[in-house]
Amino acid sequence: MLNRERSRKGEAGSGNLVGNRMKARLTIKQIAKLANVSDSTVSRVLNNQPDVNEDTRQRVLAIVKELNYRPDPIARSLVTGQSQTLAFLTEDIRNPFFAEVARGLEDAASKYGYQVIYCSTDSESGKEKMYIEMLLAYRIAGIVFTSFSGNKEVIQEIIKCKIPYVFVNRFYNEIPGDCVLIDNYQGGYMATRHLIKLGHRRIVHLGRSGVSCTSLDRKRGYEQALREAGIEYNENLVKEIKGGLKYNSGYEITKAILQEEEFTAIFAVNDLIALGAWMACLEEGRRVPEDIAIVGFDNIDFTSFPTIGLTTIDQPKYEMGRQCMEILIDRLRGDVYGEKYNKKIVYTPELVIRKSCGYYLKGYSL
Amino acid sequence: MLNRERSRKGEAGSGNLVGNRMKARLTIKQIAKLANVSDSTVSRVLNNQPDVNEDTRQRVLAIVKELNYRPDPIARSLVTGQSQTLAFLTEDIRNPFFAEVARGLEDAASKYGYQVIYCSTDSESGKEKMYIEMLLAYRIAGIVFTSFSGNKEVIQEIIKCKIPYVFVNRFYNEIPGDCVLIDNYQGGYMATRHLIKLGHRRIVHLGRSGVSCTSLDRKRGYEQALREAGIEYNENLVKEIKGGLKYNSGYEITKAILQEEEFTAIFAVNDLIALGAWMACLEEGRRVPEDIAIVGFDNIDFTSFPTIGLTTIDQPKYEMGRQCMEILIDRLRGDVYGEKYNKKIVYTPELVIRKSCGYYLKGYSL
DNA sequence: TTGAAAGCGCTAACAT
DNA sequence: ATGTTAGCGCTTTCAA
Numbered sequence: 001m002l003n004r005e006r007s008r009k010g011e012a013g014s015g016n017l018v019g020n021r022m023k024a025r026l027t028i029k030q031i032a033k034l035a036n037v038s039d040s041t042v043s044r045v046l047n048n049q050p051d052v053n054e055d056t057r058q059r060v061l062a063i064v065k066e067l068n069y070r071p072d073p074i075a076r077s078l079v080t081g082q083s084q085t086l087a088f089l090t091e092d093i094r095n096p097f098f099a100e101v102a103r104g105l106e107d108a109a110s111k112y113g114y115q116v117i118y119c120s121t122d123s124e125s126g127k128e129k130m131y132i133e134m135l136l137a138y139r140i141a142g143i144v145f146t147s148f149s150g151n152k153e154v155i156q157e158i159i160k161c162k163i164p165y166v167f168v169n170r171f172y173n174e175i176p177g178d179c180v181l182i183d184n185y186q187g188g189y190m191a192t193r194h195l196i197k198l199g200h201r202r203i204v205h206l207g208r209s210g211v212s213c214t215s216l217d218r219k220r221g222y223e224q225a226l227r228e229a230g231i232e233y234n235e236n237l238v239k240e241i242k243g244g245l246k247y248n249s250g251y252e253i254t255k256a257i258l259q260e261e262e263f264t265a266i267f268a269v270n271d272l273i274a275l276g277a278w279m280a281c282l283e284e285g286r287r288v289p290e291d292i293a294i295v296g297f298d299n300i301d302f303t304s305f306p307t308i309g310l311t312t313i314d315q316p317k318y319e320m321g322r323q324c325m326e327i328l329i330d331r332l333r334g335d336v337y338g339e340k341y342n343k344k345i346v347y348t349p350e351l352v353i354r355k356s357c358g359y360y361l362k363g364y365s366l
Numbered sequence: 367m368l369n370r371e372r373s374r375k376g377e378a379g380s381g382n383l384v385g386n387r388m389k390a391r392l393t394i395k396q397i398a399k400l401a402n403v404s405d406s407t408v409s410r411v412l413n414n415q416p417d418v419n420e421d422t423r424q425r426v427l428a429i430v431k432e433l434n435y436r437p438d439p440i441a442r443s444l445v446t447g448q449s450q451t452l453a454f455l456t457e458d459i460r461n462p463f464f465a466e467v468a469r470g471l472e473d474a475a476s477k478y479g480y481q482v483i484y485c486s487t488d489s490e491s492g493k494e495k496m497y498i499e500m501l502l503a504y505r506i507a508g509i510v511f512t513s514f515s516g517n518k519e520v521i522q523e524i525i526k527c528k529i530p531y532v533f534v535n536r537f538y539n540e541i542p543g544d545c546v547l548i549d550n551y552q553g554g555y556m557a558t559r560h561l562i563k564l565g566h567r568r569i570v571h572l573g574r575s576g577v578s579c580t581s582l583d584r585k586r587g588y589e590q591a592l593r594e595a596g597i598e599y600n601e602n603l604v605k606e607i608k609g610g611l612k613y614n615s616g617y618e619i620t621k622a623i624l625q626e627e628e629f630t631a632i633f634a635v636n637d638l639i640a641l642g643a644w645m646a647c648l649e650e651g652r653r654v655p656e657d658i659a660i661v662g663f664d665n666i667d668f669t670s671f672p673t674i675g676l677t678t679i680d681q682p683k684y685e686m687g688r689q690c691m692e693i694l695i696d697r698l699r700g701d702v703y704g705e706k707y708n709k710k711i712v713y714t715p716e717l718v719i720r721k722s723c724g725y726y727l728k729g730y731s732l
Numbered sequence: 733t734t735g736a737a738a739g740c741g742c743t744a745a746c747a748t
Numbered sequence: 749a750t751g752t753t754a755g756c757g758c759t760t761t762c763a764a
Contacts, residue, residue, distance in 0.1 A: 025740090025741080027740095027741055027742085028741065028742065028743095029741080029742095037750075037751085038750065038751045038752075039741090039742080039743090039751090040743080040744080040750070040751065040752080041749085041750060041751075043742070043743060043744085044743095044749095044750085046742095047743085051749060051750085052749065052750080053749055053750085056749080056750085070499070070503050071503075071741080071742070072444075072503065072505075072740090072741050072742070073503055073504055073742095074440055074443045074444050074449070074504065074505060074740090074741080074742090075444055075740070075741035075742040075743090075756090076741080076742055076743075077440045077742090077756095078438075078440050078441055078444050078740090078741080078742070078743095078756045078757070078758090079741085079742055079743045079744080079755080079756050080742090080743070080756090081756080083440070085451075085483070092469070093459065093465050093468060093469055093472070094462065094465045094466055094469055094667070096460065096462065096465075099459050099460045099462075099465055100460055102459060102484070103458070103459060103460055103486060106459070106484060106485075106486055107486075110485075110493075110496070110497070110500075113500075115483045115485075115500060115501075115504070116483065116484060117451070117481045117482065117483050117484075118468070118472060118482060118483075118484050119472075119476075119481075120469060120472055120473075127476075130476070131476070133436070134476075134479075134481060135481075137436050137437075137438065137439055138439055138440065138481070139438075139440060247667070275671060278671075278672075278673075279671065279672055282672045282673075283672075301460070301613070302668045302671075305641060305644075305645065305668075305674065306644075306645055306648045306649075307644075307648075307673045307674055308671065308673055308674065391756090391757080393756095393757055393758085394757065394758065394759095395757080395758095403734075403735085404734065404735045404736075405735090405736095405757090405758080405759090406734075406735060406736080406759080406760080407733085407734060407735075409758070409759060409760085410733095410734090410759095412758095413759085417733060417734090418733065418734080419733060419734085422733085422734085437757080437758070438756090438757055438758070439758095440756090440757080440758090441740090441756070441757035441758040441759090442757080442758055442759075443740095443758090444739095444740045444741070444742090444756085444757080444758070444759095445739080445740050445757085445758055445759045445760080446740090446758090446759070447740080
């Protein structure tokens with residue numbers, strides 16, 4: 001399976017462009033020879049270890065620079081048992097929410113000399129498992145879960161390998177691990193209360209149960225807001241989304257509920273679902289927000305577009321991605337599973353009022 | 367800099383959760399011993415080499431399976447000089463166009479046992495160089511450029527390392543390399559001709575020059591359509607975008623041109639720019655499409671949303687990403703720079719007519 | 733068809 | 749403060 005045509009020997013392969021054979025790799029040995037020291041010493045200065053004479057350090061550094069030598073990270077990984085590669089597990093990188101988090105992570109990672117591998121699982125546990133196995137084999141340095149099946153064995157395996165990991169935008173009661181998220185309960189509460197304030201009583205919630213607390217918390221917030229307003233919880237108005245948390249799923253479920261129930265507002269568990277719901281409403285001849293008010297969650301970029309104007313709950317996505325890296329680097333440099341284990345970084349959600357909820361319609365402002 | 371607390375020795379680190387010390391890694395040696403063969407033989411069966419007795423092969427395979435042994439890809443990389451990791455260089459993964467291509471690539475890659483690292487360069491050559499150096503050090507197996515500065519030295523370096531690469535959605539006259547793209551000239555032509563058919567004469571083009579032919583080709587298409595219609599090319603209507611090809615850039619430039627020129631339509635080099643332009647028009651009190659018609663490029667998901675309905679040129683994004691993997695795997699398995707070098711896979715663009723161009727306004731159909 | 737041995741480029745004990 | 753030595757887990761000649 002491996003490609004034997006391209007061995008390190010660098011035979012003058014038939015297809016050579018300029019006949020450039022793989023020039024022998026510059027190794028630590030050659031640097032050592034030129035600097036008149038041993039490999040170990042070079043290794044020491046390269047790794048910023050103390051206990052090395054300042055003169056020799058400078059001499060080595062000079063040669064390293066002149067020859068533009070860069071240590072081979074693969075060889076290094078082999079002996080240290082670690083890599084400089086992080087993994088970002090996500091349901092689908094095409095969801096702008098994840099892309100934004102990813103970018104925050106990537107930028108921070110590259111600052112520390114790490115790279116990040118993306119894995120889109122589509123929330124399929126089979127794909128998730130395949131990816132995790134691959135990552136473990138590659139001695140991945142750390143993992144960021146933005147989607148996770150909740151499979152405990154997987155986590156067990158990761159812990160066994162002493163690989164640090166963090167959950168973003170999710171939290172599991174049964175599964176240990178750091179997490180960075182917003183207060184989802186609060187977010188769900190704010191969204192629903194806003195709708196109630198605007199006079200809505202029959203508010204549909206489009207959500208998803210599952211192992212992660214994310215959707216659940218948002219729903220709890222929804223329930224609390226109803227309770228506070230003295231509105232009875234109506235399970236017919238609470239729908240479980242089938243399929244991924246994407247546009248189409250929101251569209252489909254809304255098409256259905258539009259036939260079955262009477263309601264004047266929708267609180268969707270994320271923006272993609274909200275947009276899909278909006279689309280369905282329009283198709284069925286309901287105006288948004290005049291007939292049906294909609295509130296989403298995440299505040300992805302497109303929701304602010306003037307002809308959309310989706311009211312939603314904002315999360316500091318980029319910052320959350322960045323924060324993941326900080327946590328990971330902390331563990332990577334100290335105790336992987338030290339006393340700070342199960343740290344929870346919680347941001348405050350923010351209600352972003354736009355057109356879709358009908359706020360401006362009511363003449364409250366603007 | 368490296369983390370010495372986590373050496374492979376697996377000392378019972380202070381923060382151990384369940385006291386699980388790093389169990390010694392399962393190696394090829396142990397498989398060999400259990401199968402009563404040498405490491406080489408195990409290696410042979412693992413790599414599907416011929417010249418190994420069917421009986422021994424089965425015996426080895428059985429043990430491998432039973433112990434769930436998976437060879438260490440890092441050790442393998444060290445000796446073969448290759449990895450199973452691909453790189454995806456992009457301006458910004460938050461642009462849905464790239465995310466879609468990325469997903470196509472990722473899915474195909476994982477099928478072949480490859481992973482993909484994402485690098486967002488923001489079109490800054492400094493970041494690009496940093497990433498490339500990192501990737502080269504990691505002996506990346508292949509590179510997909512969805513953004514590239516045109517720096518020849520960088521390509522030179524990559525070629526020297528015999529790493530296959532492919533350009534998506536771009537093509538350089540001066541730089542060798544496979545590419546997969548649509549006929550951008552045709553796309554620009556279709557977009558502009560459509561606008562002309564709808565009666566527009568003063569059509570703004572928001573584009574970007576640069577080393578890649580992508581934007582240029584679209585602009586050439588624009589020019590050709592004007593020429594055919596006998597409309598004189600007006601350089602005041604052709605604007606160079608500053609900054610990345612993103613929403614804000616389109617917004618800013620349109621704000622400016624709205625003050626300076628008279629026009630009734632805009633053809634933007636991509637959807638994000640088109641959306642930004644749309645936003646600017648609305649802010650300045652121009653209705654879209656009644657006062658100003660807009661056509662974008664890429665057909666990213668959100669453009670189809672009913673309250674947007676951006677007319678645009680479709681590219682088979684996911685498929686293009688998938689195609690990149692095919693090209694890479696071809697080279698990886700055969701001559702890296704063989705006779706098929708500089709292959710060009712060209713897809714046909716498609717005009718997607720929606721609301722923003724005013725087609726339906728004119729009563730042509732619906 | 734199989735095995736022995738060397739080595740990929742680096743780090744880390746243990747000496748000195 | 750520095751060098752020597754022994755690997756990390758695999759692949760790949762070369763010999764049998």
